Each structure stands twice: as C-alpha cells, then as structure tokens.
Amino acid sequence: MNLQQQLAQFPRLDFVGPATPLEKLSRLSDYLGREIYIKRDDVTPMAMGGNKLRKLEFLAADALRQGADTLVTAGAIQSNHVRQTAAVAAKLGLHCVALLENPIATQAENYLTNGNRLLLNLFNVEVQMCDALDDPQRQLADVATRLEAQGFRPYVVPVGGSNALGALGYVQCALEIAEQAREVAFGSVVVASGSAGTHAGLAVGLQQLLPECELIGVTVSRTAQQQLPKVEQIQQELSALLHVGEPASIVLWDDYFAPQYGMPNDEGTAAVQLLAQQEGDFA
Template sequence: MNKIRYHRRKYTQGHTPIERLERLSKELGGPSISIKRDDMLGLTAGGNKTRKLEYLVAEAIEQGADTLITCGAVQSNHCRLTLAAAVREGLHCQLVLSAPETGDYQPQASGNHLLFHLLGAEKIEVIPAEADLLAAMEELAESLRKQGRKPYLIPVGGSNEVGSLGYMACAEEIEQQAWETTTPYDYVVTATGSGGTQAGLIVGFMARQSNTKVIGINVSRDRAAQEAKVMGLLRSTAARIGLQGDIRAEAVLCDDRFVGPGYAIPTDGMIEAVRLVARTEGILLDPVYTGKGMAGLIGLIREGHFTKSDHVLFLHTGGSPALYTVPQLFLP
C-alpha cells in the first residue's frame, strides 16, 4: 500500500454533495446533469484547491515549514485558499500575483484580492504579467531562508503530483456517492487550467477501474498545450502512487473552444451559462472557471455530444468571489 495518500490534512467534514440539476437538464433537453458542489469545500469561500491543499500542506508541515509561498493571478482562488490554510495551521503566507494581461492592477479591488488582505497575507508581491512567477517565489523563499525561516513553495493552482492526489481522492468520493445513489456517471465535466484537478480525477477513476470519462473545458491555452500539461501531471501522479499500466493519449480530453480571447477574459457563452444556472438552479458560478466550464458543457449538449440516457456530472470548482469584481457583466 502506497502511504502517500494518507499524508493529509482535513479541511472539510464529510463529502461535498452531488445535486441533480433537474430544471437545467430540462431547459437544455439533453442528458441528466448533476453537480458536485466542491464550492462547498472547507476553507474560506470554498473551491477545488482545498482538496489539493490537504496534501500539500501536510507535506509542508512534515518538512517543518513555517511559511507557505504560492502564486497566481490577482484574483486567484488558489492564493485565497492557500492563505486560508496557512491561517488554519498557524503558518505565515506570502503571495506572488501576476498583474492582469489587460487593464491595470487595482490594489483596492474587491473579490479574492480583498480577502488576501482580510485573511492577513504576510506579503503580497505583484509582478508584470510576463514575468516568471516561479523565479519570484524563489526570491522570496531565499530571503526567508537567510532569516532562518523555512518556506514551502506551492505551484500555480497547487498542481503537481502531490496536489493532484486531492482529486484522486475526489474520484473515489464520486464513485462511492454513485454507488450509494445507484447513479453511475458516464462523464465528469470540469474546467481545466493548471491541470491538477483533471489529472487527479483521471488517475482516481483509473485506480478504481471506472468507465467514467473526464472532459476538461479549457480556461486558458490551446488544446494541444493543455492536453500535454494534463498528461504530464497524470503520469507523474500515477507514478507517485505506484499505479501500473499504460496511460493512453485518449484518456486526456481538453476542449479549447470556449476559452474566448484568453484567460479571465469574459465571453458571451460564459455570461449565458452563469445566468442560466443562477436562474434555473439558484447556484452561483464564477466568470473565470466554472462559467466557462459550464459554457463548454452547454455547448457540447447543443452539439449532441451526449445521449439523453447519459448521466453527466459537472464539477463546481468554486470561485464565486470573482463575480463581485465584474458586476457590469450581469447587471441590466
């Protein structure tokens, strides 16, 4: 038995619920759609990074770290949750934020950026969009080491073979819930960015010998680049847990048709999807990840990708604080 999967902190009590989206399913006239509410995971305001952080922070503590350092965009859900985990564990946290590719950095911004300050980030460093996030984190880490401190660096999105274990565990959770409700899922659809969520799900279903297929809806990058990124994480995660057997290229599917002009840049499809889910199910999506992910699912349904007898599970990865940074998209 590979013990790495048991080196874990616990930030959520029990499983996140799976809900049937009956009104949305009827509205779209396609397969039966359900939603996995990972926006209800523990830590501040929830979201998928919580699962990854359970393993990453466990490793940090095991190594004797006193400071977590991570990076992301100025409205990064991952940075918010890493900071929340640090607060929970009594650790310091420093953030490296990449300035927006379009528009100016707003130091008084709402959303996650407000929460960085409210949660008490020890340091926030904003660098140009084209600058090297990893190099900036290494500089912070070296400065701390010179002070006798012990930093632990977490990559963008918490997406490495340790963080991906969180979604291996999620796949097992989904399988258990499917068994309990006698509802096997033919597909899981998720937004895919840094890749750890999608890779972890695929590894988890493979380990369970499940037939569930995972479809990633890109929020950045073209299809080839994203599939290569996810495949790399898939292989390193599988190796980490000792999973044997060949991993075929067709195990990784990423659809890049719903990205629009680029990461975090709104699209008409995203706006429609956020409104439709709010008005049919009373569930809030976000404009960067789940909004585009749901736009992808809606697009696939309209193209006839699924049959009416299929059961599709949409993974809600959180991120709703970002809604409050773009009210103009949804106000009359």
C-alpha cells in the same frame, strides 16, 4: 493495495471533512434533455469554499512535515487558489507570501482591491506583485530564496496547488464520485482544466474506479494543444507516485476560455448565465 489504501500512505490534513454533496440540477437537466449533476466542491468549509482545498490537505501536510513556517504561492490578483492557501496558512499559524499578477491588465479599483484581494489583507498575507507569472516555478523559487535569507522556512505551493502531491486531493475526490455513482450511472465527468492538478487527479482516479466514464477537461486559459502537456505531465507523475498503470488519454475542450483567463467569451458567459437562471447557482 487499493486506491484508498495507497492514498492513506501520504500525510493529509482534514480540511474538507465528509464527502461534498452531489446534487442533481433538475431544471437544467430538463432544459437540456439529459441528466446533469454537480459535485459541490464549491462548498468546502474554509474561506468560502473551492476546489483547491483538497490539494492543500496534502500540500500543507507536507509543509508541516518539512518544518515550514511560511507558505509561498502565486496567482492572479483575484486567485481563488491564493485565497484558500492564505486561509490554510492562517488556520495553521503560518506566514503566507503571495506573488500576484494582473493578467487582464486592468486598472479597475474593484479588481485591484476588492474580492479575493481584500481577503488576502484580512488573512495578513505578504503580497508581492510581478509584471507576469511567465515562469512561476522559477519566480516562486526566487521568492523562497529571499525568504530563507531572512530566516524563514518557506514551502512553495505551486500555482493552483498543481503537482502530483496536490493532485492526490482529486484522486480522493474520484473515490467520492465513485461511491456516489452507485446510484447514478455517469457517462461523462466535466471539469475545468487550468493549472491541471484537478484534471490530472480525476484522470488517474476515475481511470481506476470508473474506467467506462469519459472525463472531459474544459480549458480556462489555453488552447487544448497548449493545455495537453500540462495535464499529461502531472498525470504521469501522479500515476508513478501511486504505482498505477498506463495513464488514460486526455480529452480537452477549448471553446469557452478565449480571449484569455479571466475574460470569458460569449459562449462562456452564456453558460454561466444559463446555470444561474435555471438553478440559482454560480458554481
């Protein structure tokens, strides 16, 4: 059974549609002296796009299979994941509860009320605030227990949609990359590594499909040493779920996230500016 057939065994809702584009960044490639492409998962269809929609195709399908009427998840006030989960809930006619933290401890009104936080109001999300998501699995379970006592049937979507089931979405993405790579010989794939599901899904998928291609995860909230066990745990659980071989070694770079999530350092800001100035893109 090939990887596509293995994926087909899991219930999945079609939110993403056809393969997202693979675009060459011509000016940035010339500037840096190497060919650079971008996989445009920022243009997925729902709620202004983003990578979490791939995970939610599998997670929301599982929620419906279990008869849930509420999606429960957590993240920062400006979380893209929470925004996309809320959009999926609205699309499916489900209630949505979001447990939010303020990771940068700002009192700036724009951060607290605008952007993704404003969109949660538009999606009619029930927002609950907490001091910190220091144990999100337990905290989400507590929210789910309270909802059950109120008569709801909650389904917990983990932070970032990152567990083995959600990571199947990025095995699917690896299939797309492998198909698109028939015209381009990729030496490396670089991905942001935070809640770890995207990274782990690509690690498992690319190991099977493009084993000669190096996968590099760039941390967004932790040192490489702190991030490694998070990626490896989901990678191992996903490998077992798909019955594939020994997981590949994980490569992580942690030069860009400090001092903390949501507050990039000078190197991270310079990278964002370079892409914007060379390509007119904020991905």
